[in-house]
Amino acid sequence: MLKVVEVTPSRLVLKDQRRGNAVLTGLFTVFSLFSLTVIFTQGIETILAPTESESYIARGLSYLSFLVAVSVFAGVGAISTLHALRGTTCIFDKGDGTFTIERMRLFRLERQHRPIYGVSHLDVEQNDLARAYGLFIVLRSGERIPLAAVPLMDGEHIEALRRQIRSFLRG
DSSP: OOOEEETTEEEEEEEEHHHHHHHHHHHHHHHHHHHHHHHHHHHHHHSOOOOOOSSSHHHHHEEEEEHHHHHHHHHHHHHHHHHHHHEEEEEETTTTTEEEEEEEEEHHHHHHHHEGGGGEEEEEETTTTTEEEEEEEEESSSSEEEEEEEEEEGGGHHHHHHHHHHHHHHH
16 A cells, blocks of 8 residues: 655655565465476476377477466566565655656666656546546646555545645645
8 A cells, every 4th residue: 555654844755565465476476486396396207207198299398388387477476576565656856856656667667757846736536446546646748647546445545645745745
């Protein structure tokens, strides 16, 4: 959930981390790596075991396909865990006159720097299908930058956060 992690007269830092998701995706990754190890060790024995009904090529291809599939699952799990642990950080810095949004994109950290004076207002939208509120930064150019999604039951939290950001930008 989006939280304020630092407040000074010239700087406001917000962080959105999903630790619960990180734990679940971390467990998925560990299970996938364990499965990968088992498939690798047992697969070699299976390929080398002589049978009359299958050829070595068919057994090798099936072994290789399982190995690749589980490797992809482990990779996706590792990337998801990294994204959930890193989260999104938004830094409003009056001293530099910028706001920065840091997000993970596949394997690298992406930073977007914008002028803080280009911020028009904050917008909160309710999505009934997702049962969540979305917090957006709206620029004077009309561009909307998504900042976070918050469950509907945390409506007071998102409004308090919105008020705090607004008062920081006005102050």
